[in-house]
Amino acid sequence: MLTPLRRGDTLDRIPTALRRARYVLSLELTMRSRLLLAGAALLLLSSACSQPATSSETGKTTIGLVTQAWDNPAIKDLADAATAQAGKHANVTLLAQDSSNMQDMISKVQTMISRKVDALGIEPWDKQQIMPMLQQAKQAKIPVFILQSQVPGTEGNGLVVTSIIGDETAGGKVAGRWLGEKLGGSGRVLVLEGAPADTPGIERANGFEQGLKESAPNATVVARQPADWARDKALRVTTDLLTANSNIDAIFADNDEMAFGALAALRARKLEGKVTLIGYNGTCIGLKATYDGTFAADGILFLDQVGSKFIDAALDQMNGKQVPPKIEPPITLLTTAHLKEIEQGAKSVTVNGSPFDVDDALRKRVTDAIAGKC
Structure with missing residues (x-):
């Protein structure tokens, strides 16, 4: 039986069992505090690690x-x-x-x-x-x-x-002026536009019509319809347009993929080679088709320069340098004859009466396409 403690009693009067219980309780509280602190530290560390490091930190x-x-x-x-x-x-x-x-x-x-x-x-x-x-x-x-x-x-x-x-209107004009000269001043033309709300496609097609009128006042764009930049959609659209419009002299497509769709429609009607076909973008497969004469010409959009x-x-802006509000890579048109000139080492080709320089990047792009490295 334990004797009640009175005011003034010293620790030596506390029975051994009670002192042990008090020690164990104190030890347990200390360990719990340490565990809680360790857990909090881990939580903070985990939270810090979950935040993405900034560029200044890395x-x-x-x-x-x-x-x-x-x-x-x-x-x-x-x-x-x-x-x-x-x-x-x-x-x-x-x-x-x-x-x-x-x-x-x-x-x-x-x-x-x-x-x-x-x-x-x-x-x-x-x-x-x-x-x-x-x-x-x-x-x-x-x-x-x-x-x-x-x-x-x-x-x-x-x-x-x-x-x-690039100046898409100007690029379209180059293609339209070239085609007007080739047609001899008159002809019936179909235009395959990109997506309805896509600015480059609209400007490209507008520029094409302007250039065509400048060099061929009697030429007529008998139909202009979007094909959403897609080869399969262009096949369907061109098939319908050829059904509704006979005696077509040329087709201008806003990109190479749609030009290949139009090509499939022409082949189905045995019109390949009888209708002048112009692509646009200057992709590897588009340039190869132009070199082979499948396309008569290809608008060259320097999307590699855009990238x-x-x-x-971006790096200039982050380094505090002045970046102009608009950056315009060049745009031009290359025909089958142009590509053969470049293959032979030409440093410049004449497009609609004006010289266009062939730099190393364009030369490699052309030679890779000719070699079929697509």
């Missing part, structure tokens, strides 16, 4: 790129060129993705923003629907670069650093 620069679909060889060329240019810088990582439609693009752009990339390049499916994404990027302080398009309403308000796009200039502009 010494790395992360650039995001979201384009239209890579099953279009021209768009894949753009992305590949951007990847190659980024690879020249040891501290630069490029996160490149394509998208199948505008909603897919929005989702992927949002992911890039949430990852806090240092710069973001976008080749929009729709210039209006991309606006909310530009606002989000601005709020996140991520500079945006628009590729192969211009978005109205972004001038001077910090939504876009620059637009990297590489995007990386250069």
